[in-house]
Amino acid sequence: MKKVSVAALAELAIAKGGKRMISVPALVSQLRQAAPGCEHTDEELGDLVAMIAISNGCNLSFIRPPDFDMPGEPSAARGP
16 A cells, blocks of 8 residues: 655645635644544644645635534534
């Protein structure tokens, strides 16, 4: 099986979107779904996404929308 780095996945996702706003939490979530065995923390993935996006001239958003759920986290909207 061919290994693909999360950096390559992030590059591909960012390149597909062109010059636009990148939601760092959303892209980190997409990377987690695409590479569930990834050893990096969400913070490390966020840093990676930010560096790649900035080098591609994209704007960044670090704010999670109120209805946004990260995999493995309880939803704030649903309550405890």
